[in-house]
Amino acid sequence: MRLPRSALVSVAGVAAVVLVVVAVLAALGARSGWFADPSVRDAPSVEVPAQTLVTGLEAPWGLAFLPDGGALVTERDSKRLLSISKDGEVTEVQRIDDAEPRGEGGLLGVAVSPNYATDRWIYLYYTAAEDNRIVRLRLGERPEPILTGIPRAGNHNGGRIAFGPDGMLYAGTGDARDEEKAQERDHLGGKILRMTPIGGPAPGNPFGDTLIYSYGHRNVQGLAWDRSGQLFATEFGQNTYDELNRIEPGANYGWPETEGPSDNDEFVNPIATWATDDASPSGLAIVDGKAYLACLRGERLYRIGLRGESPEVLLKGDYGRLRHVEPAPDGSLWVLTSNRDGRGDPERDDDRILRLDLG
Numbered sequence: 001m002r003l004p005r006s007a008l009v010s011v012a013g014v015a016a017v018v019l020v021v022v023a024v025l026a027a028l029g030a031r032s033g034w035f036a037d038p039s040v041r042d043a044p045s046v047e048v049p050a051q052t053l054v055t056g057l058e059a060p061w062g063l064a065f066l067p068d069g070g071a072l073v074t075e076r077d078s079k080r081l082l083s084i085s086k087d088g089e090v091t092e093v094q095r096i097d098d099a100e101p102r103g104e105g106g107l108l109g110v111a112v113s114p115n116y117a118t119d120r121w122i123y124l125y126y127t128a129a130e131d132n133r134i135v136r137l138r139l140g141e142r143p144e145p146i147l148t149g150i151p152r153a154g155n156h157n158g159g160r161i162a163f164g165p166d167g168m169l170y171a172g173t174g175d176a177r178d179e180e181k182a183q184e185r186d187h188l189g190g191k192i193l194r195m196t197p198i199g200g201p202a203p204g205n206p207f208g209d210t211l212i213y214s215y216g217h218r219n220v221q222g223l224a225w226d227r228s229g230q231l232f233a234t235e236f237g238q239n240t241y242d243e244l245n246r247i248e249p250g251a252n253y254g255w256p257e258t259e260g261p262s263d264n265d266e267f268v269n270p271i272a273t274w275a276t277d278d279a280s281p282s283g284l285a286i287v288d289g290k291a292y293l294a295c296l297r298g299e300r301l302y303r304i305g306l307r308g309e310s311p312e313v314l315l316k317g318d319y320g321r322l323r324h325v326e327p328a329p330d331g332s333l334w335v336l337t338s339n340r341d342g343r344g345d346p347e348r349d350d351d352r353i354l355r356l357d358l359g
Helices: 005-032 179-183
Strands: 050-054 060-065 071-075 080-084 090-095 107-112 122-127 132-137 144-150 161-163 169-172 191-195 212-215 220-225 231-235 241-247 272-275 281-287 290-295 300-305 312-314 322-327 333-337 353-356
Touching: 060 122, 060 322, 060 333, 071 107, 071 122, 080 107, 122 161, 144 191, 161 220, 169 220, 220 290, 231 281, 241 281, 281 333, 290 333, 300 322
Parallel strands: 060 107, 107 161, 220 281, 281 322
Antiparallel strands: 050 353, 060 071, 071 080, 080 090, 107 122, 122 132, 132 144, 161 169, 169 191, 191 212, 220 231, 231 241, 241 272, 281 290, 290 300, 290 322, 300 312, 322 333, 333 353
């Protein structure tokens, strides 16, 4: 049947309106993440060459590279700070006596000063008797606290620290099981913090003279930047959604009001989410426009585009629980396993550092 010209004009008008609406929704979705379903399902598995570089570690947690290509690694429960050569030789540097491991707490994140060649500062995040704290030290010396009072608990302690391309130190904290405080901007739990190398509020922070960079987080244990300087973070969900988030200064990520995507414009939605059984993402790395998420419960390494596109699975079930992933100076990725953390099923060589050749 041939439609009258007037009907064709009406149809064309409706189509134009629909296209405009779709364009607007897509733009909003690119900002907030709610337009497309961000849940990652049925990602294909990809084989990558993996070399076991180190064996016999005990629940390694943090890893940061030194200018010589070696790395520093923390062990959560033993309180040991280890030096790992680029060939895999392990040396105990010192034990952090002030750390008090309990549950998910202990000796956690490590970061190396961007000016290490001249100032020799190393930064640590650990659980002490009354709080979680960030300290700096020169290897072999006693830690000097630069930030105390981060809430501690048996779990949800956060713990990842890293220097951003702006030279400021960032820290992911957990809500320490006091969920509502994640929404309070005068409380350090459930936040991403941004500070100077001596622990003060960094210039340009979104809420003035405070450390808070973003809030409404449940438990952030992964921080990484892309080539443009954009910050991304991983976040543990409760029962439904684990998250990969693009972090904007001053933004509210919704916890505990929401877990995963939300239609509330006050909250920034994740780029991608996973079922908690499939992920539990801790460490995060970004290489060549792809995010790599080291997953504990999911026992795999996810690779995904920075808009949530083209998800892939690496190392699925091959090495058990994965705690952290970090780009090495030679272009490889180093991955920490976490099978001796009280929740894994360790094998004889656990825990390990794996070296992945990305080709």
